[in-house]
Amino acid sequence: MTDRAAAATVVRPVTDAWPRRTRLVEHSILPGLGLSLGVTLVYLGVIVIIPLTMLALRPWELGLDGVVRTLTSPRVAAALRVSFGVSLAAALTNAPLGLLIAWTLTRYDFPGRRLMDAFVDLPFALPTAVAGIALTTIYAPAGPLGALAAKIGLKTAYSPLGIFIALTFIGLPFVVRSIQPVLQDLDRDVEEAAQTLGANDLQRIALVVIPALAPALLSGVSLAFARAVGEYGSVIFIAGNMPLKTEIAPLLIVIKLEQYDYAGAAAIGLAMLAISFGALAGMNAVQIFLARRGRA
Amino acid sequence: MTESPILDRRRLLAASGAGLAAAALPAAPLAQALKPATLLNVSYDPTRELYKEINAAYIDYWKGKTGQVLTINQSHGGSGAQSRAVIDGLQADVVTLALAADIDEIANRAKLLPANWQSRLPNNSTPYTSTIVFLVRKGNPWKIRDWGDLIKPGVGVITPNPKTSGGARWAYLAAYAYGLKSGGGDAGAQAYMTKLYKNVPVLDTGARGATTTFAQRKIGDVLLSWENEAYLTIDEFGPNFEIVYPSQSILAEPPVALVDKNVDRHKTRVQAEGYLNFLYSPRAQEIVAKHHFRPRNPEIAAKYAVAFKQLPLVTIDQAFGGWKKAQATHFADGGVFDRIYKP
Incomplete structure (x- = not known):
């Protein structure tokens, strides 16, 4: 490996920086760039870029003020607030709880651990509509948990809390599965070293474990958040769908489509895409910062 | 309908070889050239049980009449969503939706059937009401x-x-x-x-x-x-x-309509027209009444009058x-x- 790395340095002297920039694509000594780049571009193009471009182009048939009017109308604004607000709350709730679950499943051994580990994936595997119907059955006032919550005066299903429950459910595996492999690879030596140097349990977790896990945790939370924002199937059953209160943005898109208002639907879709993209980019930036600091 | 276009259609069907693999052809001599055909009925939510029974009856009726074996597929969902699916290319031979406005949209936006579709069948193209x-x-x-x-x-x-x-x-x-x-x-x-x-x-x-x-x-x-x-x-x-x-x-008048462009592409116009006409037949109207839709046929309606409160x-x-x-x-x-x- 060192030989190859050395060879690469010889082939491309660092001092000669200028000619390197004259080529559009930097050639690597690994073969197959043309083919793999071609496949990457075609695949991304067909699967992601072309559909999203169509989405980005569609709303403008309303004109700029039409798009602005759509997005600032009270119902759309309320729906966007509900979707992003509750998604963020659910993702942030999953951060400590997901961390705890990942920790328990990796660091301890107890009977049924593997089974519980498998349970974590269920929200991935379950069709979202099934999840929504199951959650509604349990959390509706007539369901077991819903009745319990009603006794202490909590309205679960058909309220923002119901949306929160559904979004927490679908987001949990993203957080757990992002943290687990990093936690598994985390060198125990480091923690032991910290302990021999006199760090107590709390210090070991706060100063050694959490910083090492932070990038993975953040990426898990961003994934859970992004997924929750677009979630439709599981939410629609439990939300109650009351305009201005529990109507999520994806439902409003469906309602617009139902009225053959394709441009209005695309406008909401584009706004969601832009906000999500901004949020993910922000979280990525923090993650890069954390990773760099971790390496330093 | 006269007999000759049906015969023409049969020849056409036989010649084109359309339809599924020609397994298990019926033994009726007239029908030997007929390949099985498939119809898709795109409908709205509460008609699942109704059309399940009507389809079985029509398949039986059609086999008795022509010897051809039909398969009828059903698709159900919200009426508006179903209409949008047909506009976007779902290959419906007939649509049986909750309201005329949804079929109007198919006529206006995708031009799959003429704008005057509702006058082509009796009773505003609604074989049953609710x-x-x-x-x-x-x-x-x-x-x-x-x-x-x-x-x-x-x-x-x-x-x-x-x-x-x-x-x-x-x-x-x-x-x-x-x-x-x-x-x-x-x-x-x-x-x-x-x-x-x-x-x-x-x-x-x-x-x-x-x-x-x-x-x-x-x-x-x-x-x-x-x-x-x-x-x-x-x-x-x-x-x-x-x-x-x-x-x-x-x-409430949930209308039915033939999707002309689709049946012409599938060469199923005769079967689909027969299907829609069958909905008005006493046999289908009985099934309609049994499923608590109000039949249009006056005799069947009279027979089930007690079941439907007049208001x-x-x-x-x-x-x-x-x-x-x-x-x-x-x-x-x-x-x-x-x-x-x-x-």
């Missing part, structure tokens, strides 16, 4: 007898979102017609509708979802329901519910000037329904 009734819990604890009782404070009314559900649009218009009748004109009716929707705790996206919310989740005190769906709920859940007929309701039914043309106008006034963006939910 209406909107109330389903209440056993003993009717809130004493709900008429539309006026729905706006009592504390009554929970379950009805889906009229923007996403065809049945909910009929229910909305039935309520609005009552509001108009009780005086105050449109302003009075809109005040009534605002109070009514204040009592709606959950807006489901479709009729089936609303029935589930009411019957299984035990939310609300009254469900504004398709008549057939109300009977179906009673069949399913037994004596926990009662049907209440209000003083008046609306004549004054307003029509959409009389009370609202047709679907196009009702759609634009009430359900379009910024229409009357949206104004109910202004913050």
Whole structure:
């Protein structure tokens, strides 16, 4: 490996920086760039870029003020607030709880651990509509948990809390599965070293474990958040769908489509895409910062 | 229909070799050249059970008449979503939707059938009708007898979102017609509708979802329901519910239509036309009545008269000037329904 790395340095002297920039694509000594780049571009193009471009182009048939009017109308604004607000709350709730679950499943051994580990994936595997119907059955006032919550005066299903429950459910595996492999690879030596140097349990977790896990945790939370924002199937059953209160943005898109208002639907879709993209980019930036600091 | 076009069609079918693999051809001598064919009926939510039985009857009828073996596929969903699916390319041979406006959209946007489609079959192309009734819990604890009782404070009314559900649009218009009748004109009716929707705790996206919310989740005190769906709920859940007929309701006409461009592409025009005509036949009308839709055939209707309570039914043309106008006034963006939910 060192030989190859050395060879690469010889082939491309660092001092000669200028000619390197004259080529559009930097050639690597690994073969197959043309083919793999071609496949990457075609695949991304067909699967992601072309559909999203169509989405980005569609709303403008309303004109700029039409798009602005759509997005600032009270119902759309309320729906966007509900979707992003509750998604963020659910993702942030999953951060400590997901961390705890990942920790328990990796660091301890107890009977049924593997089974519980498998349970974590269920929200991935379950069709979202099934999840929504199951959650509604349990959390509706007539369901077991819903009745319990009603006794202490909590309205679960058909309220923002119901949306929160559904979004927490679908987001949990993203957080757990992002943290687990990093936690598994985390060198125990480091923690032991910290302990021999006199760090107590709390210090070991706060100063050694959490910083090492932070990038993975953040990426898990961003994934859970992004997924929750677009979630439709599981939410629609439990939300109650009351305009201005529990109507999520994806439902409003469906309602617009139902009225053959394709441009209005695309406008909401584009706004969601832009906000999500901004949020993910922000979280990525923090993650890069954390990773760099971790390496330093 | 004369006999010759059918024979032509048979030759055409045989020549083109269309259809599925020619396994198990019927033994009838006339039919030996006929390959099995497939029809797709794209329908709305509460007709699943109805068309399951009608399809079986038609397959039997068609085999007896022509010897051809048919397969009929059904697709069900919210009426508007189904209409959009056909516009976007779902290969429906016939559509049987909840309201004419949804088929109008297929004619206007995708031009898959002519704009005058509704005049091609008898009775406005609606072989059966239905209406909107109330389903209440056993003993009717809130004493709900008429539309006026729905706006009592504390009554929970379950009805889906009229923007996403065809049945909910009929229910909305039935309520609005009552509001108009009780005086105050449109302003009075809109005040009534605002109070009514204040009592709606959950807006489901479709009729089936609303029935589930009411019957299984035990939310609300009254469900504004398709008549057939109300009977179906009673069949399913037994004596926990009662049907209440209000003083008046609306004549809901769920229309059917041939999708010309699709049947021509599939070469299934004869089979599909036969299917739609069959819906008006006594045999199908019996099935219709059995599934609690109101039959059009006067004899069958008379036979089942006891099963369908007679009540004054307003029509959409009389009370609202047709679907196009009702759609634009009430359900379009910024229409009357949206104004109910202004913050």
